[in-house]
Amino acid sequence: MSQNISALVNNAKAIKCLYYNEALSSSDISNYIGKSIPHAIKVLNELIKEGYVIEKGYASSSGGRKPLQYSLIPDTHYIVSVAISQFYIQIGILDMNNRFVADIVQHELELDDLKVDNLIAEIEKYITQSGIDSSKILGVGVTMPGFIDPVKGINYTHLDCKDVSLVDYMQQALSLPVFIENDSTAIALGEQKFGAAMYQDDAMVINLGWGIGLGMIVNGEIFRGHSGLAGEFSHIPLIKNGKLCKCGKHGCLETEASLIAIISKANEEIAQGQRSSLANYETIDADAIINEAVKGDRLSVKLISEAAYHIGQCLAILIHIMNPAIIIFSGKASVIGRLWMAPIQQAINEHCIPRLAAYTELVISNLNSNAQLIGGAVLVVESIGKLLSDKIEALNKELDINQ
Amino acid sequence: MSQNISALVNNAKAIKCLYYNEALSSSDISNYIGKSIPHAIKVLNELIKEGYVIEKGYASSSGGRKPLQYSLIPDTHYIVSVAISQFYIQIGILDMNNRFVADIVQHELELDDLKVDNLIAEIEKYITQSGIDSSKILGVGVTMPGFIDPVKGINYTHLDCKDVSLVDYMQQALSLPVFIENDSTAIALGEQKFGAAMYQDDAMVINLGWGIGLGMIVNGEIFRGHSGLAGEFSHIPLIKNGKLCKCGKHGCLETEASLIAIISKANEEIAQGQRSSLANYETIDADAIINEAVKGDRLSVKLISEAAYHIGQCLAILIHIMNPAIIIFSGKASVIGRLWMAPIQQAINEHCIPRLAAYTELVISNLNSNAQLIGGAVLVVESIGKLLSDKIEALNKELDINQ
DNA sequence: GCAATCTTTTTAAAAATTTAAAAAAGTTTG
DNA sequence: CAAACTTTTTTAAATTTTTAAAAAGATTGC
Incomplete structure (x- = not known):
């Protein structure tokens, strides 16, 4: 039976x-x-x-x-995906054809202020509003920054839940299977299944966002390293005697090239009287710099180009070590791909053995800002084996009790 | 049948x-x-x-x-291993228990002057002298520097054979199956099966020799990257506006930290009147520096320490990207492990996120100078499936002809 | 010294999986 | 438009592989 x-x-x-x-x-x-x-x-x-x-x-x-x-069959089951970034969270729901079946909602919530119960409440509200029967939801994929152990279900950097793991806590509250994964890894998963890495076994996915993340696909699988810390790209030591990084070291790539670093540099330059259309903004944020850079503001373009060059330097090293088939630029800031590409390519040409550089393709994601949400759904799909066996186990237990 | x-x-x-x-x-x-x-x-x-x-x-x-x-059964089959380095070649023969059954011979032959026919003659001579029946030899594993495609059997850097591949040419001449592999990859294979990487799925093996090689073990398998160029460790750009490297770029790790670089620095310093027991040597070679460093000569120790520090800087980057369980120092120059370790560890501590550094073990190979020869034998063993099926195919063909 | 326990080996039956041939359903060609 | 050719699907037999129980061999504690 x-x-x-x-x-x-x-x-x-x-x-x-x-x-x-x-x-x-x-x-x-x-x-x-x-x-x-x-x-x-x-x-x-x-x-x-x-x-x-x-x-x-x-x-x-x-x-x-x-x-x-x-x-x-698209409407037999659904997957909820929750994409958390430094300053906001997004929630979406997808059917079995990987199509969003309700509008994606976005909440402005700083990660450092985010409370688990709050997050759970937002997810519950979203599911209710979507009108989809909770019993049809296969699971919830939560993707976010931080050092995450997807097996234990713990985020060691954010959303600590005292005695229980984040996953256990959320599963209990939502009465649904929950899976967590690092945001950059999720983006890599999204690119692997639905994006530019679809037919590539060796791809590096750069998450251009508030920080600079890296998701690695090696031999067709997400690579995590021995203790899950592989791909710490943004803390590669780049600048001698550089700025202090939040990781405790000096001169990490992140201190020079993340959106946060770019914003802080912009403020400095404006304060020093540098001419720029950025001066018209009350507060300079990422969107401001991106918008003005697209319009051609010299300061904005300069800041992004400098950051891109530094990223390119580190990519040259990455290429020497990994010899990937493709490097994909994804994440929030990838929408201004054209602005990043030239200085990145320049830095790679300068710092890479030509033969190696020639074998590596550079592309901008065509998943746009949805890569992380899609990656969250993929996370649940990848666990479908566990979901099915859990279901059967539960059924068998019920049978035992009834007999 | x-x-x-x-x-x-x-x-x-x-x-x-x-x-x-x-x-x-x-x-x-x-x-x-x-x-x-x-x-x-x-x-x-x-x-x-x-x-x-x-x-x-x-x-x-x-x-x-x-x-x-x-x-x-040890004496049913044998494996010939040929280890070629920049300045000499070694040949050995091993039984099915991975034990050397004849003395290893060493020929002083510069790689750039080496001719294929010469190499073949030496291998034939060695096999004859060993007294082992050629029909009992499973194959010949040839390991050497250069950019090698083990599948096509070509070394793109050395020993070009015009129209045929190096492997085809040698197989024809020796009437034995031949396999080739890069020296650092071979050393990694040796460490994986018989050395410090035996129980590790994620290990980086550093080949400290004339250059600085890297063999990578990822998920329990040799990792080659998309086009076989992964692990180009020695050409990581390290020094801004550094010396010209033979690869065409400036400031590669190799220009600062290889044995060849160290020898050239030693000669410079001696010429400038620097005091050192190295001055007593007619020509300063690697053995001289290694010997004097062990005895405590300040210049020799300084040169090796500086090189080691630079290697450590690059290892810090490697650790950030790969998060390996272990880094193994193998190859010719690893015998003076003690001298390398302190400055390498120092550089890693300075340039690595502490959590990452803590998870990575650093060890010196216990295979000593035999890692490459053992790796060459492993290369043949790893191909045993192909050898067996070739044998059966040949047998079947013979049967067809006789019928 | 013997019963209870534990691990390995053997055996035979059951289950999983593939192979290979036949059938079905198209497409192309002369 | 029929013959020849392709590709997919079905079927049944053959093979591979596992499972589970029984047998055998060794250790331990009482």
Whole structure:
């Protein structure tokens, strides 16, 4: 009677690849899950019976029988994604075709002031307003800055929950499965499944935001290093005797090239009487600098170019070590991609062995500001195996009690 | 009659893990090859029938039936390893227990002057002198500096063979399977299977030699990057407006910290009248500096310390990006480990986030100067699957012809 | 010294998975 | 428009692999 757990692995794999691709044939699924076609068809029929999958007509053929296409049924399950950044949080809800089914809401909330209960309340409110039945929600993916252990469910930098882990606390309160991940890693996940890293096994994803994050894809998988600290890109020592960083060291990349550093430099220059259209702003924030830079304000462009050059210097080092196929610029500040690219490319050309630089493609994300939210949803999808087996375990327990 | 190729995968895996471990139980093998115990026993019995494996008595138990131990029969097959460095080549031959069965020979031959035919002649001479039947030799592992594609069998930097690949040329001449690999990668392989990286999935192996090499182990596998150029550690840009490097850039780590750089600095200082016991040498070479540094000569110690500090700076960056469990110092110059360690550790402490530095262990290789030769043998063992299937293919072809 | 416990090995049956051939459904070509 | 060719799907048999129980061998404590 009760489902076999080992068969679940293949079911989960099939759901994953169907989530990442609108429609697939049995042969595609067979390749994705690494099993024979008869086996893939068996898995698909199981998923149809369980209500996850639907047959979706025939695809075209180049001279042979047309392959039957399979898709996930979009409205059977939903995923809530919560993207937290330094100064605001975003919440969205996606269906099984990775489409947002309600408007994304945004709350201005500084990370340092954020309380867990507050966050939970906002999520609950959002789910209620969306009108979607809570029982149809597979899980909640929470992505945010900080040093995060996704397995233990703890954020060591923010939102400490005393005795319990952040994930346990939120799961209890929301009565839903919760998963957490670092924001840059989430963006990398988003780019890997739906963005520029889709067909790349070795990609570096730069999160241009308040800080400068790095998500690494190595051999087709998110790379975290031995203790989950890999990709500490923004604290690479760059400037000798540079400014003090919040990490305790001096001259980290972050002290020179993050949006926060750029804002502080802008204020300094304006205070020193530097001419700039930024002077017209009451408070200079990231949007101000981005807007004015796009319009051509010299100070804004200069500040961004300098920051970009420093990022390029560190990227040159990253390329020497990792030899990635592609470097993707994603995150909030990537929208002004054109402004970053020239000085970054310049720095890479100056500091990289030509052969290495030539093998690395630089691109700007086409996921725009949604990469982190999409990454949060991917986080939940990647855990679908655990979700399915938990469900079955709960069912079996219920059966035991009833007998 | 003819063996099944897919079954070979498990046989090859079993041979590999037996090569890396003197004796294993059926349960150990089952874990290594990822199959059930009955299946592992079936594989072992096949290998016994084929003459690779022997039962090796019983191991002790902590309260239960003693496990039967299996080992490779040492003298059924042999592996020739050729380690080429900037100024000399070494050749050795190992049995299936990874033990050298003839004295290692060393030829003083500069890499830039080395001719392929010369190399082949030396290898043939060595095999003849060893007295080992050529039909018992599984293959020849050649490891050397340069940008190498192990799959295509080409060294793009040295030993060009015009129309054919280096591997094809040598295979033809020697009538033996040949494999090539970069020297630092080979050292990493050696450390992974027999050295300090044995139980580590994320290890960085530094090859302290004429240059400064890096071999990376990521998720338990050698990491090569997208186009095989990962780990170009020695060309990380370190010094602003530094010396010209042979790579065309300025201020690479290599221009400051390689043995070659140290020798050139020593000559400069002596020429400027600096007092040092190095002045007594006719020509100052690496051995001279190493010897005098061990004896306490201030100039020699200073030069090595400065180089080590620079290496430490780059290691700090490497740690930020890779978060490795361990960094291993191997290669020729690692024998004076004590002298390198203090300034390296100093630089890491100064340039690393403390939490990251704390998670990374620094050790000196215990494989001494044999790491590269052992790595060359590992290279052949890692290809045992291909060797076995080639053998069967050849056998099948012969059968076809005879029929 | 023997019963209880523990671990490994063997065995046979069950389950999972693949293979290979046949059937079905198209497309292309002459 | 029929023959030839492609590609996908179905089917059933063959193979691979695991599971689970029984047997065997060793240790420990009473």
